[in-house]
Amino acid sequence: MVDGWSCPLPLRDHPRVTLAHGGGGLLTSELVDHLFIPAFGGAAAEANGLDSAVLDLGEGRLAFTTDSFVVHPLFFPGGCIGDLAINGTVNDLAMVGAVPLALSTAFVLEEGLDLEVLGLVATAMGHAATIADVELVAGDTKVVELGRADGMYITTSGVGFIPDGVELGPTQVESGDVVIVSGPIGRHGVAVMSLREGLEFETTIESDCAPLAGLVAAMLEVGGVRCLRDATRGGLAGVLYEIATDAGLGVEFDAEVVPVPPQVRGACEMLGLDALHVANEGVLVGVVEADRAEAVLEVMRSRPEGAEASSIGEMVERRPGMVIARTALGSTYVVDRPLGEQLPRIC
Amino acid sequence: MSGPETFRDADLARRLLTGIGRVTTRPWSLMEVCGGQTHSIVRNGLDQLLPEEIRLVHGPGCPVCVTPISMIEAALHIASLPGVVFCTFGDMLRVPATESDLMRKRSEGADVRVVYSPMDALKLAEELPDSEIVFFGVGFETTAPANAMAIETARSRGITNFSVLVSHVLVPPAIAAIASSPTNQIDAFLAAGHVCTVMGTTQYEPLVERFNVPIVVTGFEALDLLEGIRRAVVQLEAGEARVENAYTRMVKPEGNRVARDLLDRVFEPCDRAWRGMGELPASGWRLTETFRDFDAEVRFDVPELNVPESPDCRAGEVLQGIIKPNECPAFGIGCTPRRPLGAPMVSSEGACAAYFRYRPAGVSGG
Known part of the structure; x- marks a missing residue:
């Protein structure tokens, strides 16, 4: 569930998503540093800024899955697209008996999206990840022109560890x-x-x-x-x-x-x-x-x-x-x- | 009033079944007119539980199924026009015309939206004053009052960017067509409870007199249907033919006065083509002269479309109860819910779709 979100200082010049937020420049960095990372909270503590997450793996097998979320409306009774994006991928991992380890999050944002909305969604993702005991270790943001998407789309990919002896299907x-x-x-x-x-x-x-x-x-x-x-x-x-x-x-x-x-x-x-x-x-x-x-x-x-x-x-x-x-x-x-x-x- | 669960009680159902078994001495064919009843029969497996002498024939009461191809073509034509937002019940999206359907039109860029009520379409007309909002007014006497209300409201609020593609059909002329067919095998009709809720029961008296068939107004839950069947069999076994109301908790003899007055103001009878049954005289409604400017066919100058049905589809005979869906050569081969030839394979209320889902189990038991 979403507790709330307040816009941090560096983002206040642009209270809505602009195309520049997806341009890979300063605004992109600000969005990552001041919106996603704080919103994800402890769940993203291990995020390291590299192109790929590197995960230690002992015994057992690795489960890997991905899912895109395009729900409309973004908020509904009992949750939002952010909860879905975390829980959906966590559950896909769980269904093969995997213990979810880490998720990546990729956002396609529509120009004009209210940052408060994005902040609430990201906060919900942080909460959901914490509850599911899974880390958010990698991410990406792209912005498309106004009218080319419906607020936001989120893709999450996840890896999980399948202990030896677990064979479901x-x-x-x-x-x-x-x-x-x-x-x-x-x-x-x-x-x-x-x-x-x-x-x-x-x-x-x-x-x-x-x-x-x-x-x-x-x-x-x-x-x-x-x-x-x-x-x-x-x-x-x-x-x-x-x-x-x-x-x-x-x-x-x-x-x-x-x-x-x-x-x-x-x-x-x-x-x-x-x-x-x-x-x-x-x-x-x-x-x-x-x-x-x-x-x-x-x-x-x-x-x-x-x-x-x-x-x-x-x-x-x-x-x-x-x-x-x-x-x-x-x-x-x-x-x-x-x-x-x-x-x-x-x- | 109690919830629908009351009318699904298993013990009562068994008692009714025993009662039906006790009164049945000869084979009888009963037609349930309404697609909602067909669905409930299949869903509850009632045909498996009835005495084997009782044959249930699924009638033409699925509005999606009886809408002719020419009307679907008209819908596609209007939906493709620039500036039009075409609103429809979800079931109509996949009904195939000759080459396309509304879902495909939507993927090609037409603005086709699913709504649950014509009033929602009217609301859209107020929100989008620069668009032409067209509602696909499909259905029997049951859906007509809401359409009439939307049209009257549009008139009174001065909403001019709203119109209805009217494709209303009426139950009594369909019963007359089936009962007067030389190939008719139907001994009694279970009339559609919700249609009678609006229209009352008096319309059925002349049919009973003319064709000497029992007509029992019947509801939709398992117990309603069993009670309707029981009363029809009791009449048949006694050699009687009357209009009987087995759905008194909803249906009054005079129907719903307010709704009927509204319908009288907005609609007038007209000949209508039925998919698979051809043109039946005075079997539908169109807008009266007063409201003709809300008629989408008039507003968008839809050309006269005479489109042939697929020659492989025997939906007409299915809808008249002459053949069972699985007796059609195309059934399950050239025609499946995924690739339907005829409308009864599309709608969840369609007899062919109900049979297709039911058939592979081989558990008919009856």
Whole structure:
């Protein structure tokens, strides 16, 4: 969350982003030294000004990932583009069982952007990185002309350390494994959509945006975890289809058991959406060995980001690549596979 | 009023199913008219749970599905004009015309925006006084009052840069067309609850008399649908044909007076082409003379477009319940939700799309 930001002295001549802020000159340096570094706080303590970050690596393997963030609007209930940019990449690392080590941050800024906005976003990034225990070690800023971007775009890349013995992925999944969801679904998508031009509606729901690396570490400690995915774009349905397809197995789950907050359910009914398709930024899907599932769930529920973790279904031999929902009435239906973004730019 | 969960109770649903099983002695074909009902049936797997004598046929009540290609071409034409901001419900973005769709037009630079209400489009017209805001007014009697309200509001506020591409269609003429078809196989109709919320139930009396079919006004939740089906079967088994209201918590016989008066002021009946069903007399609405200057077709001088349907697409027969979606040769081969030939494969309410998603499981059970 964002606490606030006040413009430091050297930047006050230019309260808005100008093209010169991306020119590589003094203004660029000022932006780095007086906005990003202080805003990132302790998370950027190791930033050294070199072209590449050099990281010590002992045993194990290195995970490396990158993601771009183009959310509109930049601030939404429960977070902002800065939180997403950190947590999104942290979570991508966590899903392969990596302990996130360091992130780079690259900004494309639109000329005219209020520095206060940039400061708030950068501060949120510093907070999020501190909470996720990850360092921000490299960065870049470019500015494009007014009208050529929508405020700002952020790209973060991250590296993480995968301890020996950790091997996660759909190829590890077996028939009979239990499918777990870490928390209530649909909150991020609904929070962002509630502000969208053309469909503003009032909701108290906040984005679930959160780092999941700590939760994953706790799950891995229990053992029996085969595959993890964070249910971002495409929602729960999208992730279940990816796992089913890549594992060559089917997924069957109880539609009634999936945790859907009432506000998300209401918004989806109003907008004609399926909560299973709505994006999350702090929910993971885990596939876990059946006899370890209860122990994993117990550990998850002891943490705030996994407090409402539930077992929703299982992997099955029949109908490989398909995701089947069981209704409370005893019938089944094939879950709709999300085709693409009906409502663009939510992360 | 209680929330929708009340109408999804599993125990009550089982009791209704048992009740339907008890009264059913012969095969019956029931058509649910509305696409929202089709969606709910598939989503709840109701067709798997009904006695095998009961066949549910999916009707033409998906507004996206019945919008003819010529109307989509008109939309594409208007959306491509300079200075136009074209506002539409999201479903219409991907409906294919001959060569393009609204989504592709957008990627080519047209200003196409998804809105959830014509009032949002009207708001945009006030915010962008130098643009022409056009709303794609698609839908049955349910969406028409909001469009009428937007148009009346535009008139009263003197907003002149707002217009509507009107593509309204009406349920009773579609039921008449299906019931009078020589190939008709439908024994009873489940009328669309939300349409009746606006229009009331009296419009259906002449249809019942003319075609001797039960028409049961039905809601959208699992229990609503099961109750509608049960009442239709009870009538059929007793050899009766009446208009019956199984959705009394929403529908009054006279409908919504205020909405109907508004509709009478803004719209008048006209012939409309239905995708796959051809032109049906007095089956749609257009703006009355008083409001004709808000008609986007008039304002932008849209040329008469007569566009043939794909010869491989049998959407018309699907929409009339003559064939099931999977009986179309193109189904799942030349026509999928990703590359749809016909509109019923596009909309989430479309029968073909519902079948496509449902089919590969092979779990129909019914």
